[in-house]
Amino acid sequence: MMKRITSRLEAEELLKTRGVQPTSQRVEVLYRLHASQRHLAAEDLHECLNEEFTRVSRATVYNTLNLLKSYGLVGAVLVDAGRILYDANTEPHYHMYDVETGELTDIGCGVLPPEALPGIPDDRLMCGVDVIIKVSKKRSEHH
Amino acid sequence: MMKRITSRLEAEELLKTRGVQPTSQRVEVLYRLHASQRHLAAEDLHECLNEEFTRVSRATVYNTLNLLKSYGLVGAVLVDAGRILYDANTEPHYHMYDVETGELTDIGCGVLPPEALPGIPDDRLMCGVDVIIKVSKKRSEHH
DNA sequence: ACTCGACTTTAGACAATGTCTAATATCAGA
DNA sequence: TCTGATATTAGACATTGTCTAAAGTCGAGT
Numbered sequence: 001m002m003k004r005i006t007s008r009l010e011a012e013e014l015l016k017t018r019g020v021q022p023t024s025q026r027v028e029v030l031y032r033l034h035a036s037q038r039h040l041a042a043e044d045l046h047e048c049l050n051e052e053f054t055r056v057s058r059a060t061v062y063n064t065l066n067l068l069k070s071y072g073l074v075g076a077v078l079v080d081a082g083r084i085l086y087d088a089n090t091e092p093h094y095h096m097y098d099v100e101t102g103e104l105t106d107i108g109c110g111v112l113p114p115e116a117l118p119g120i121p122d123d124r125l126m127c128g129v130d131v132i133i134k135v136s137k138k139r140s141e142h143h
Numbered sequence: 144m145m146k147r148i149t150s151r152l153e154a155e156e157l158l159k160t161r162g163v164q165p166t167s168q169r170v171e172v173l174y175r176l177h178a179s180q181r182h183l184a185a186e187d188l189h190e191c192l193n194e195e196f197t198r199v200s201r202a203t204v205y206n207t208l209n210l211l212k213s214y215g216l217v218g219a220v221l222v223d224a225g226r227i228l229y230d231a232n233t234e235p236h237y238h239m240y241d242v243e244t245g246e247l248t249d250i251g252c253g254v255l256p257p258e259a260l261p262g263i264p265d266d267r268l269m270c271g272v273d274v275i276i277k278v279s280k281k282r283s284e285h286h
Numbered sequence: 287a288c289t290c291g292a293c294t295t296t297a298g299a300c301a302a303t304g305t306c307t308a309a310t311a312t313c314a315g316a
Numbered sequence: 317t318c319t320g321a322t323a324t325t326a327g328a329c330a331t332t333g334t335c336t337a338a339a340g341t342c343g344a345g346t
Contacts, residue, residue: 082225
């Protein structure tokens with residue numbers, strides 16, 4: 001089970017143990033993402049950081065999210081064109097996306113462990129699996 | 144097994160049978176996507192259409208792809224931020240994405256039928272499943 | 287063939303998202 | 317405290333996709 005970060009201090013510790021310089025901006029981004037309990041876009045996070053006391057530039061939010069992602073400290077989900085949502089949950093899991101509301105929900109992958117996925121060529125290493133199950137409340141418009 | 148379109152005439156027939164007005168632009172877009180045998184971005188398609196005799200505007204390429212997608216005549220895959228790749232293969236299938244080269248390959252979903260996916264709430268209808276298996280040749284940079 | 291109305295295409299403006307650059311600021315180690 | 321390496325910043329830039337208003341095309345009914 002993943003440790004949930006509940007304070008800036010814990011975020012700082014986590015960064016240190018991974019060998020990432022725990023600057024105040026990085027700590028803040030990581031902490032806020034955990035605190036929000038939701039999936040956030042970079043712009044959401046930028047906005048949310050700057051309505052409080054903190055002041056973090058747009059570029060830093062983007063850079064930091066890319067950095068955290070490259071260290072596996074956050075997850076990224078592509079739902080629509082030109083929109084990445086970030087996810088504090090770094091356990092392997094899948095997503096359910098409501099195409100009407102835009103709501104994105106985590107789904108455990110118990111029934112469908114990544115190992116069960118179709119085989120990949122021998123010369124490649126799997127470095128991630130994205131599963132997005134799209135749902136809606138209505139039937140699609142064209143039958 | 145899906146019928147592969149090999150001529151503009153077949154593209155036109157397909158559009159007609161689905162009740163979509165088979166304009167020359169739509170026929171051309173649908174035909175070219177099948178002819179290319181690859182996954183193409185809207186811009187690729189726009190470029191490729193206009194180096195030949197045909198002349199199709201950017202807006203029409205985007206509109207047409209959205210239209211075809213809403214009728215299930217083409218598939219769309221999100222691989223990177225702000226980049227949709229379109230796919231002539233409308234059979235249920237998954238994708239393998241090489242994060243280094245950007246190469247996107249179809250993978251059958253025989254081993255992993257969509258029905259095997261985690262349950263979704265009763266009040267929602269599943270309207271699609273995206274599975275992207277990310278692979279690379281090297282280990283990721285941060286161990 | 288003609289006309290009308292509905293649909294389609296078009297060019298270009300616009301919007302949203304993310305990246306890059308050069309200057310400045312900050313940090314860690316000597 | 318110094319110094320080099322690293323991080324942050326503002327703003328320009330690039331890319332992708334959407335919107336709008338005008339012009340073009342299609343087809344049914346006459």
